[in-house]
Amino acid sequence: MAVDLQKLKRKMRGVTSTRQVTRALQMVSAMKMRKAQERSARSRDYRKALHDMMETFRAASLELSPELAAPHSADSILLVIYASDRGLCGPFNNNVINLVQQFVWESEQKVDLIAVGWKVGATLQRRGYRILSNHRRPAVHDRLIFLKNHAQELWDLWNSGRYSSIQLVYSSLRGMTVERPASTVWLPFQKEEEDHHSHRVSTDYIDERNTASVYAATVRRYLDNSLLAALLESEASEHVARMVAMDNATRNAEDLFDALQLTFNKARQAKITQEICEIVAGANAIGKG
Amino acid sequence: MAIQVTLNIPTHNVADFSAIYVQIPSAEGSMGILKNHAPLRCELIPGTVICRLPDQSLKVFFVSSGLAMVQSNTVTILADTAELADEIDLTRAEAARNRALGRLCEGTMHIDRARAEAALHRSLARLEAVRYLKTH
Numbered sequence: 001m002a003v004d005l006q007k008l009k010r011k012m013r014g015v016t017s018t019r020q021v022t023r024a025l026q027m028v029s030a031m032k033m034r035k036a037q038e039r040s041a042r043s044r045d046y047r048k049a050l051h052d053m054m055e056t057f058r059a060a061s062l063e064l065s066p067e068l069a070a071p072h073s074a075d076s077i078l079l080v081i082y083a084s085d086r087g088l089c090g091p092f093n094n095n096v097i098n099l100v101q102q103f104v105w106e107s108e109q110k111v112d113l114i115a116v117g118w119k120v121g122a123t124l125q126r127r128g129y130r131i132l133s134n135h136r137r138p139a140v141h142d143r144l145i146f147l148k149n150h151a152q153e154l155w156d157l158w159n160s161g162r163y164s165s166i167q168l169v170y171s172s173l174r175g176m177t178v179e180r181p182a183s184t185v186w187l188p189f190q191k192e193e194e195d196h197h198s199h200r201v202s203t204d205y206i207d208e209r210n211t212a213s214v215y216a217a218t219v220r221r222y223l224d225n226s227l228l229a230a231l232l233e234s235e236a237s238e239h240v241a242r243m244v245a246m247d248n249a250t251r252n253a254e255d256l257f258d259a260l261q262l263t264f265n266k267a268r269q270a271k272i273t274q275e276i277c278e279i280v281a282g283a284n285a286i287g288k289g
Numbered sequence: 290m291a292i293q294v295t296l297n298i299p300t301h302n303v304a305d306f307s308a309i310y311v312q313i314p315s316a317e318g319s320m321g322i323l324k325n326h327a328p329l330r331c332e333l334i335p336g337t338v339i340c341r342l343p344d345q346s347l348k349v350f351f352v353s354s355g356l357a358m359v360q361s362n363t364v365t366i367l368a369d370t371a372e373l374a375d376e377i378d379l380t381r382a383e384a385a386r387n388r389a390l391g392r393l394c395e396g397t398m399h400i401d402r403a404r405a406e407a408a409l410h411r412s413l414a415r416l417e418a419v420r421y422l423k424t425h
Contacts, residue, residue, distance in 0.1 A: 042301035049297050049365050053358050056330065144299070144370070203360065208317040208331035217332045218356055221367065228299055 019253035033239035083117030090245035
């Protein structure tokens with residue numbers, strides 16, 4: 001009986017430390033999530049202004065430079081996956097992995113993968129998928145340099161003519177809910193349909209040097225910026241997912257602790273009762289004798 | 290009536306203010322914008338954005354490449370990076386220029402020449418922004 005009590009006590013101590021760790025992780029994730037959301041919000045000014053500028057080109061029927069269209073001899077698709085470096089974020093990474101697996105399964109073309117998020121890259125590699133490169137998530141101050149290199153890597157691969165499309169896979173956030181990951185086409189660039197029935201009077205812009213070159217520069221920046229957007233969204237989602245997972249783990253630990261506490265108390269009382277019985281029985285035996 | 294100037298970089302909005310004159314480093318050369326300018330779109334190369342405010346003071350920025358759009362008395366600048374000239378550390382800027390020069394002067398086998406030239410261009414533009422502020 002005594003052994004049971006000691007074991008229970010040890011278990012309770014273990015559960016308490018686990019609970020402390022999960023609670024700490026939950027609070028850290030909450031703070032990181034707030035910062036990530038702030039960053040996402042602040043980046044919206046640029047993105048909106050860039051989008052507005054893209055819109056001004058809509059009225060004109062502009063030819064996209066041929067390098068943005070799908071190459072003729074392409075036989076593969078490139079998936080760029082944004083996920084997390086570490087686990088403990090619930091189904092976050094698994095959802096991404098499942099989507100990728102399904103995509104590869106259903107795709108008629110070969111699929112190559114690039115991962116930004118060590119854990120997912122490593123898992124997919126273990127399962128035998130072809131990973132071209134597995135990057136760790138950039139730290140906040142390294143982000144712009146990382147994105148410059150990352151964009152260059154993707155453009156180089158696109159210009160190699162191997163891929164018919166490059167698609168981005170990441171989980172986004174709607175309010176405080178992490179949405180299931182989805183794939184969006186990055187290249188070939190999909191121009192929005194020309195708005196022939198628009199009531200907006202089309203403005204006549206002076207374009208330095210010429211319309212085509214400014215349009216090309218705008219499209220290029222629009223595409224590069226969508227990589228930043230994917231990274232920021234994925235990051236915010238990761239922190240929300242971890243916060244929720246750690247919150248659940250904390251509550252489970254508390255429930256487990258309560259259950260153990262109950263068992264412990266019952267065992268302790270049973271032990272006391274048994275000792276009293278033994279004493280009384282002994283006393284009676286002596287009394288009778 | 291003033292011109293509304295907005296300077297954005299991918300991570301956040303750098304500045305939003307009124308000016309009476311704006312000069313931007315377009316790919317075709319430095320361009321001055323006064324009120325009621327015709328609608329304009331252009332690419333920017335690394336250089337200086339100079340704005341004269343209604344109170345006659347100057348606001349000077351270094352911007353690396355980007356885009357600019359002018360319409361209805363608003364100038365929207367989308368730069369890859371931007372710094373207020375006041376906040377540029379002259380020593381660091383000169384060190385950056387020397388580094389870029391060094392990289393270009395050493396063997397061209399091992400470096401990407403275009404990148405080195407771009408880095409030099411940027412560092413010179415940054416220094417120009419600081420010097421402009423000091424002399425005006």
